[in-house]
Amino acid sequence: MKQYLGIDLGASGFKYGVGDSKHGLQHFANIRIRNKSLEELADIFAQILDDTRNMKIAGIGIGCPGTLHMADAKLVGKNPNLPELTGISVKELLPEHLALPIWVENDANLMALAEASLIDPSVVIGITVGSGIGCGIIQDQQIYHGAHGFAAEPGHCIMVPDGELCSCGQKGCLEAYSSVDGIRRRLRDLNSIYHDLNLPDLIFKRKEVKEIDQVITQGEEILIRALANLITVLDPQTVVLGGGAMELGLYSITHIQQQVLQYIPLAHREIVNIALARYKNQAGIMGAILLCERSAG
């Protein structure tokens, strides 16, 4: 079986791995981002290629946050997590004349693709909770792209009319309340001294600091309503929750499973399944490798 290099671009670092969908990853590593400049991002790609130069790979799959043009993988609109990338494709950051095929896809679509491959149902929704809120919709093991390639952006559904300002410029988006950056921004707006804590510390401090607890609790409640609305519209077999914040326990999967039922129609209550991502922090990479395998045919 051919091996591929899967790269998952996050707001804080690039995760990458080499492997295939049957045997998993043979190699896995993570390089942190410091300043998010295009030069730094290109340099990290070069480091990854250097690190994997002795492995026989048949292609590269890249998961990238934000909305991508399907034809050229250029980033459309604002991308608060990697702002320098707007209007360009990550392909342009790789060395020229690289003798390998490269496929690029939205990162949350790839997470959802990987998770759906483990459960094989007809419709799977994957949600990533991290700096932002990502989403992928998988239908019969294929990514649902919508009419223009811009589908699956519930992070920018308006959950609170005229609510908190989101990094996308709109007000009241899911992401403004339920993402880690959203939570930090809300604490900053409350003049909280805890607004620049890292996520593990935020989760730890929540027990003793009321303002942190309130902001995280509201983030969870709004995420629950957003999940319920997605289920009501899409009728998935499974909703998979992943991303760094779900892994660290920012929100309780048990609480989410229970509370979502309150907000969905009777017909949906007994059939929907909500679960944590099984590939954990490797879901994006595994999705990128699956993308390579499918695209290479």
Add this chain to the structure above:
Amino acid sequence: MKQYLGIDLGASGFKYGVGDSKHGLQHFANIRIRNKSLEELADIFAQILDDTRNMKIAGIGIGCPGTLHMADAKLVGKNPNLPELTGISVKELLPEHLALPIWVENDANLMALAEASLIDPSVVIGITVGSGIGCGIIQDQQIYHGAHGFAAEPGHCIMVPDGELCSCGQKGCLEAYSSVDGIRRRLRDLNSIYHDLNLPDLIFKRKEVKEIDQVITQGEEILIRALANLITVLDPQTVVLGGGAMELGLYSITHIQQQVLQYIPLAHREIVNIALARYKNQAGIMGAILLCERSAG
């Protein structure tokens, strides 16, 4: 080309027609419902069959409100518009031993199917505004059913947390604010003397009665947010708005087109198309006929 009988069950009457998708309807009529008992509904089906007995039809397509089990077309959960139908299929109301194939589908799915057939894009969302709020999602000219056949129920998405009681038993659903029954129920809760006006009178009185105007305006605003969220998740090429209330002008299509743009991500703003249903009050029947043509192969 074979002719089919299409029947569209509404809360106030059965519309039906005979024809095909190429030449349109050769016959169109409407029978009003009075008490919604199963006996009355069966009697109306008998009247329709009697009225069309001299036409050569190859099958019957029926659009039915509510959530239907895909296997047997039985109504699942509560159906406030035709409550007697819960747990049974409309097929059971037709005479036994009818020597014709019968296909049943959700009414809004059929409206969306008919409208999508006129524009041929990859993803179309059809929304019906009437006693309730119906929705169909069409992808490559096929109805999107979700994993269990329960998809496309944005009428029961929670738009206002802990909001108005909906006829489905939940609180704050889109339908509780933006449907005609929702508007009437809200006026009744406000002790308005206008709560039992029919729709044309409500629309007329709106100009002079502040409470009616406020309730309708809020219904429109919440519908706009719901449409924006659907677009953000599904990235359709076109959203088609139909149903009796849109035809009578309860909400302004121009206002909806303008305001939805406020609530969707930048990438979506220049590409989404929002239009009124072109088949108007025959969309459900045409969808039922299309269903017959496709199912018969």
